Amino acid sequence: xxxxxxxxxxxxxxxxxxxxxxxxxxxxxxxxxxxxxxxxxxxxxxxxxxxxxxxxxxxxxxxxxxxxxxxxxxxxxxxxxxxxxxxxxxxxxxxxxxxxxxxxxxxxxxxxxxxxxxxxxxxxxxxxxxxxxxxxxxxxxxxxxxxxxxxxxxxxxxxxxxxxxxxxxxxxxxxxxxxxxxxxxxxxxxxxxxxxxxxxxxxxxxxxxxxxxxxxxxxxxxxxxxxxxxxxxxxxxxxxxxxxxxxxxxxxxxxxxxxxxxxxxxxxxxxxxxxxxxxxxxxxxxxxxxxxxxxxxxxxxxxxxxxxxxxxxxxxxxxxxxxxxxxxxxxxxxxxxxxxxxxxxxxxxxxxxxxxxxxxxxxxxxxxxxxxxxxxxxxxxxxxxxxxxxxxxxxxxxxxxxxxxxxxxxxxxxxxxxxxxxxxxxxxxxxxxxxxxxxxxxxxxxxxxxxxxxxxxxxxxxxxxxxxxxxxxxxxxxxxxxxxxxxxxxxxxxxxxxxxxxxxxxxxxxxxxxxxxxxxxxxxxx
Ligand SMILES: C[S@@+](CC[C@H](N)C(=O)[O-])C[C@H]1O[C@@H](n2cnc3c(N)ncnc32)[C@H](O)[C@@H]1O
Numbered sequence: 001x002x003x004x005x006x007x008x009x010x011x012x013x014x015x016x017x018x019x020x021x022x023x024x025x026x027x028x029x030x031x032x033x034x035x036x037x038x039x040x041x042x043x044x045x046x047x048x049x050x051x052x053x054x055x056x057x058x059x060x061x062x063x064x065x066x067x068x069x070x071x072x073x074x075x076x077x078x079x080x081x082x083x084x085x086x087x088x089x090x091x092x093x094x095x096x097x098x099x100x101x102x103x104x105x106x107x108x109x110x111x112x113x114x115x116x117x118x119x120x121x122x123x124x125x126x127x128x129x130x131x132x133x134x135x136x137x138x139x140x141x142x143x144x145x146x147x148x149x150x151x152x153x154x155x156x157x158x159x160x161x162x163x164x165x166x167x168x169x170x171x172x173x174x175x176x177x178x179x180x181x182x183x184x185x186x187x188x189x190x191x192x193x194x195x196x197x198x199x200x201x202x203x204x205x206x207x208x209x210x211x212x213x214x215x216x217x218x219x220x221x222x223x224x225x226x227x228x229x230x231x232x233x234x235x236x237x238x239x240x241x242x243x244x245x246x247x248x249x250x251x252x253x254x255x256x257x258x259x260x261x262x263x264x265x266x267x268x269x270x271x272x273x274x275x276x277x278x279x280x281x282x283x284x285x286x287x288x289x290x291x292x293x294x295x296x297x298x299x300x301x302x303x304x305x306x307x308x309x310x311x312x313x314x315x316x317x318x319x320x321x322x323x324x325x326x327x328x329x330x331x332x333x334x335x336x337x338x339x340x341x342x343x344x345x346x347x348x349x350x351x352x353x354x355x356x357x358x359x360x361x362x363x364x365x366x367x368x369x370x371x372x373x374x375x376x377x378x379x380x381x382x383x384x385x386x387x388x389x390x391x392x393x394x395x396x397x398x399x400x401x402x403x404x405x406x407x408x409x410x411x412x413x414x415x416x417x418x419x420x421x422x423x424x425x426x427x428x429x430x431x432x433x434x435x436x437x438x439x440x441x442x443x444x445x446x447x448x449x450x451x452x453x454x455x456x457x458x459x460x461x462x463x464x465x466x467x468x469x470x471x472x473x474x475x476x477x478x479x480x481x482x483x484x485x486x487x488x489x490x491x492x493x494x495x496x497x498x499x500x501x502x503x504x505x506x507x508x509x510x511x512x513x514x515x516x517x518x519x520x521x522x523x524x525x526x
Contacts, residue, residue: 008201009186013235016269023281032191033284036074036085037093037116038064039151040123041449042503043084051501053077053463059285060262062093064123067284078461078468081525082503083150083448088116089191091278091285095180095231096120098259098292103128105175108221110163110214113140115147117180122153130414132174134159134166141426146523149431152449152504154399155414158426163217169423175226177218181211183232183239187287190280204236211243219251225297228254232289240289241272248293259290383410383435390433390440394495396454396487404428408436409443444520447497447507455497456487459508459515463501471498472505472525477515484510 005028014021036056038045045064049056054072059065067090068074074087096117101107101124112118113135122131133148133156135141141160148156159166184203185195215230222228230247232239248254259265259276264283268275268291278288384403387410391398402413406428413420413429420428433443452458459479461468467477481492496508496515507518 005189005196006199006201009189009199016235016237020279020281024279027280028190030190031070032286033090034068034070034072035059035065035088035090035093036068037062037088037120038066038085039083039119040064041127041152042082048079048084051079053079059090059093061265062090062097065090065093078463078472078500078505079503081150081472081523082500082505083152084503086116086119086147086151088120089286091187091283091288092116092233093120094261094276094278094285094288095178095229095290096124098261098290099124099176099178099229100227101125101176106130106132106173106223107176107178108132108134108166108170108174108218109178109180110134110166110218111136111180111182112144112158112178113137114143117178118144118156119147119151119153121176121178122148122151122156125155127154129155131156132159132166132170133157134161134163136160136162145427148427149445149448150523152445154412154430154449156430157413157415157420157428160424160426163214163221165423167217167220169419170221172220172223174221175223177222177226177228179211179214179218179228179230181207181214181230181232181239181243183207183211183234184236185233186235187233187278187280187289191286204234204238207234208238208243211239212246215243215247216250219247219254219295222295224295226295228293228295230291230293233287234289235277235287237269240277240291241269241275244275244291244293245271253296254293255296257292257294259292261290383408383440386435386438386440387432390442394442394456395450396456399430399432402429405435408434410435410440442495442507444506444518444523447504450497450504452485452497452499452502452504455495455504456490457492457494457510458485458497458499458504459483459510460485460499460502468500469525471508471517472519474517474519474521474524476517477508478513479510479515480513481510 013024017024038048054074055069056066059067074080074085079085101121103126105125106129107121107125109118109121112133115133118131118133125131133144135144138160141158145158148158184199184207188195218228230244244256248256256272256274258274261276266277266279266282267273268277272291275289275291278285280287383405388398399412402416404411404413404417410432411429412432430449431443431445433446434441452460461471471477484492484496486492493511496510497504498506498508508515509518
């Protein structure tokens, strides 16, 4: 690496590591390791391993994770665009492995952008249960939402909130919480030299303050008997053992359990040997810290656990009664539920304007129940009804659940709409599409989360063919009707689920041998 390590950092590391320091320091002249994690929502890990265009080597602590060679360019393969894997630093795959997420759990990822660990949690949920994925910084939630949609996640809600407000809206609610905390990033110096430049001697103490606040919120949102994983990518004991020891002292209802991993993982420093430290000179990965905390079954003072928040609970929080960190509280700038910008069509400004106009009459940042607001989309057409009609002709099974309509835009949510009242919601669920002028226009995330056999009209492109890249670049394709896979009775004309080697990537619209490209501009292969 070119950047000079801060002398104060190296002095601290020498003190921390003693005679291991030389081996540690030597890693800075070595290349960082790269990896991908298979998105099992789309493909089993064994299948991807068999069809992978580049060599894969298993990562010992993550059954769906693989090291990739330096020469591999996984972001430049059609499989990436079909959401078959997520490019992730190998050590960063460890926290979710320790979270023990099971299908059906309610999981909260409090510091989630850009979504590496959220997409990993979603894969473990396997479409059952709930993922609430949050980040405080609005700009970062865009990448978060996009990655969740790329991976075809159906049961995620994306928020842009302070953890304190989430805890106030969802007291003692979640079975699993991940706090992948903002930190001084010392473990990433080799991979990201910006981290080196941003570091100063106050960094560890500054971040420890933030971590304390986030952990307090997590304590309130975790259900009795629930599990919390705390992770950082830094070495400083203040932000690691210090943050967790302080938390345990304040919260006797929590205990640390061993963070069991793989060969080469080291225990935390006293007083927290249950934690794990991942050192770059002992494993093939960057520096990480991991702690697993369990909340007593009967220890939550306030717990009337696991009921959905009553309607209005969030609104109370929005009016300023929420606990904890108030940064990011409603300030009138926040957007209500919006369709992904990249899913708004060119020339479809009316659609975007409609959504914004709809939000003006609402509490800032609120999500409104389908069809409940006066400023709701013009026209009496019921978006859910239009979707049902579209689905009857297009899909082999019609997804069901809580429909949330905002303006012309329809989502399927894993939560009842009132549960999100007052919370800045980036996505209230799976974006299905837009109901406009009596028609339903399917959204891109609807396509990415479908399996080929769930669409009555599909087309599979060979990942190695120039056609696959043409489609991903947004080009029109010539496709004779016999190439379309049609369910019994389906006509070739209409929306086609375009797949890469059988894995959904987006929509096309077929007519008379021409496949019009519906792959959104912001997602295209460049
Ligand atoms: C280590 S990164 C998260 C990486 C992410 N978990 C992943 O796997 O892709 C920490 C994140 O915390 C967010 N953040 C910072 N302060 C926060 C706070 N008070 N509450 C929630 N998120 C916060 C940052 O915007 C950043 O995206």
